[in-house]
Amino acid sequence: MDKTKMFSAINLGVGGIFVLSGFIKLFSFSFVNALLALFIIVFGLGTIGLEKEIPPIAIKYGSFMFxxxxxxxxxAFMGTLLFSYSGFTSFLGFLVLLAGIAYCGANYVAGLQDYAPRSMRDNDWDDNVDEV
Structure with missing residues (x-):
């Protein structure tokens, strides 16, 4: 497996973990947890969606994802959020936290940006998106 597909698989896996964790917490019978679970599901679907297609609004408002x-x-932020729960969701949060730390470290490895998937190449997108 080449490195580009590996990073795409990690992104899809993390998005899947977000969605799974969100559905687990959705049925916690607490309004705050259910509301937070909906946000986690939306972020997970957004993370998965960025691997398929990159809409202009994501380039304008979510440029940190590139x-x-x-x-x-x-x-790392989402991992700590999930890690604050208990049980299986905490384990999933730990995995996401590890992925976040690894991605932060990968930013400083020379030449690794060349293997980033299309959804993570910030130099491929125009920073001056005017129309959304």
């Missing part, structure tokens, strides 16, 4: 460092901090 670099290793930005995506790493996002994954």
């Amino acid at each position: 670099s290793f460092l930005g995506r790493g901090f996002f994954y």
Whole structure:
């Protein structure tokens, strides 16, 4: 497996973990947890969706998702959010946290940006998106 497909698989896996964790917490019978679960599901579907197609609104408002460092901090944030729960969701949060730390570290490895998937190449997108 080449490195580009590996990073895409990690992104899809993390998105799947978000969706799975969101559905687990959705039925926790607490309004706050259910609301948070909906946000986690939306973020998971967005992460998965970025691997398929990149809409202009994502380029304008979610530009942090197009670099290793930005995506790493996002994954680390979401991982700590999931890690705060108990049980299986905590384990899934730990996995996402590890992926986030690895992505933050990958930002500083020389030449690794060349293997980033299309959804993480910030230099392929125009930073001056005017129309959304």
